[in-house]
Amino acid sequence: MNDPDVIDRAAGLAPGDPLHTARRFRAKVVEATQASHDALLTQPVPGLSPADRLRVAVHACEAAGATSLADHYAALLASEDSRSAASSPALPEMLRFAARLTTDPRLSDRTALAALKEAGLDDAAIVALAQLVAFLSYQLRVVAGLKAMRSSRGDRP
Numbered sequence: 001m002n003d004p005d006v007i008d009r010a011a012g013l014a015p016g017d018p019l020h021t022a023r024r025f026r027a028k029v030v031e032a033t034q035a036s037h038d039a040l041l042t043q044p045v046p047g048l049s050p051a052d053r054l055r056v057a058v059h060a061c062e063a064a065g066a067t068s069l070a071d072h073y074a075a076l077l078a079s080e081d082s083r084s085a086a087s088s089p090a091l092p093e094m095l096r097f098a099a100r101l102t103t104d105p106r107l108s109d110r111t112a113l114a115a116l117k118e119a120g121l122d123d124a125a126i127v128a129l130a131q132l133v134a135f136l137s138y139q140l141r142v143v144a145g146l147k148a149m150r151s152s153r154g155d156r157p
Contacts, residue, residue: 005034007139010068011146018153019146037139040132041076047125048094051077051085053132056098060136063099069136069143090119094129101133102140 007013007030013020023030041053054077061070088094093115100107108130116126 005030006037006072007033007142010072010143012150013146019149036135040135045125045128047121048128049085049088052088052091052094055087055091056094056132057136059095060098060102060133063102064140066140066143069139090121093119098133102137
């Protein structure tokens with residue numbers, strides 16, 4: 001993927017912006033966050049295609065009301081490689097799981113995990129899916145925090 005920093009773009013930060021500079025106080029965190037984004041979307045996981053991971057990312061971001069991040073993931077999904085990829089029969093259950101984990105994690109219990117298994121995901125795919133959704137939750141909160149900081153300074157988002 002190697003996109004320019006997704007969080008900067010989603011939060012509307014640009015070089016020279018004080019918040020952009022502040023994020024780089026811990027440059028390793030910025031780099032690790034972007035590397036996690038890239039790895040979680042592209043590393044091979046049997047039963048969990050990159051296209052389905054992008055579909056989950058779009059859905060989770062939309063469920064959280066994070067339009068800029070949803071747009072980012074939708075653009076990646078619309079790319080030549082992902083657009084033609086067929087979705088997994090397990091996708092509806094993956095989307096339910098991601099929305100629950102994003103909006104009310106208490107609903108992602110043993111029953112939700114069993115539903116993923118019944119839909120055809122094995123343990124490794126379920127763990128990878130949960131890791132992706134956990135990362136998205138982190139990303140959503142960082143972007144929301146940066147946007148709140150911008151608005152408290154009177155900047156436009």
